Amino acid sequence: MAHKNVDRKHIVFYSGGLGSWMTAKLVIEKYGKENIILLFTDTLIEDKDLYRFLNVTEEHFGIQITRIADGRTPWQVFRDNRWLGNARVAPCSHHLKQKTARKWIEANFLPNECTLYLGIDWTEMHRRNAPIKNWHPYQVEFPLCEEPYISKQEIVGELANTGIELPKLYKLGFSHNNCGGICVRGGQGHWIHLLKTIPERYLEAEQKEQEMREFLQKDVTILSRQRNGKKHKLTLRTLRKEYEQDKPIDILDIGGCGCFVDNEPDQYPNVN
Template sequence: MTERTPTAADGHSEHFAHLSLTAGGGPSATPRPAGTLHVVQFSGGIGSWATAMRVAEEHGTDNLILLAADTKAEDPDLWRFVADAGAHLGVNPVIVADGRTPWQVFADQRFVGNSRIAPCSVHLKQKPCRRWLTKNADPERTVLYVGIDWNEQRRVPAIERGWSPWTVRFPMCEPPYLSKDQMLEWATAVGLTPPRLYQQGFTHNFSPRFGDVSASSTKATSSIHPLSLLVALGLTAMMRMARGVVLRTPAAGRAASSA
């Protein structure tokens, strides 16, 4: 596993909705009590950014950690936004990585991810972050923050179980409730350029370079390059054959069921 810090661009300081930052990048809120580590799962999405802003408002930035996982498949503009957001808060993001791409994980696991099971998320995001937390964040003195919003509150119990023994909080599930569009407007208002994938119709700031056919993006499949889709479907077929799954055409399936 590797760990690095990105090069950050200069941020801007304006007031919007919840947080006012000083010209030097420090929070206007009273710093949180010494000894508590506040770790934001910083995916590079607008929800995790808004979460970091609310945490900084309440607790300051002295013990604020922006923990990001590099899957080697993100849109390059995601890392531009991570660096800019970190500079705006005055915090250098901590970036961890397994070192593999999603396709290497699929090959190693002999399984291609989908909307219900995402091995790339487990191996490329959760495990590297958990290793960092285990080494650097005492559960007794750490609060972990996840950037889901009020539309995703059903996920809270599973996320809390998954990140045990750390205490987990969900600032964007609390009032005042914001939509993604409002979060994007907030980022613009404080001088940041929102991630470009939102402008292209994605609902999440993540898009593997080989075409995203796993759980990570909600962009329409028709937007994927045909060659990328062909490779993905071919890999799926090979994995199924390796696992002993018999593949049949729709016609063959109908014939078998009517026999």
């Protein structure tokens, strides 16, 4: 498409999480709101309260959030790619977040017309390299990796000062506000926390995993674990039953969301 000469745009990847909210706040304070774009990519399995948070912060900032979506859920992406997402490879991140955002940005701006902003903070500086490489030649910046090095607790305090209610998933003890608490990158501890706090969502994921196993006719799982030096597959159903039977669970195996951060392939191997 033809690109007109415009003032440089500042595009914040706005997920509905605390990091992206604080990033948006800092970018707006630095540049004003006139050339700010808050870009939300919807996975269509978000917690309902996330949309409340988007609406309230949209009004608070005085900026209409740009909302885009691939149109599929993570489970549909897994089926289309014949690959069940896991901590190692998560096609949901690649298709629903990265590719969807890139398609929109490339359709609207040349690299010299905008700067992109991610909510990675100073405790995760090592994660900056992948998005910088992935988005080249677009410029990517990370305001939370710069002084004065704001802590997560300080971000919660900043949000409280605005009178905006903390998103529900944070109140429930989740470390992020993505995908309704479901995350194929999460470890045993993350999934057990989901089972304890939003059991119906866990059971839905358990059923979706089983459907993928039947569809692929393969022993694929979201989770795996090490026992006696060997890697073993672990279904969500098995994990739930072991938890219900008070068997040992690696609660410290949390994992984490990296939807706009980690590299993901366009093609997937034949087996998980």
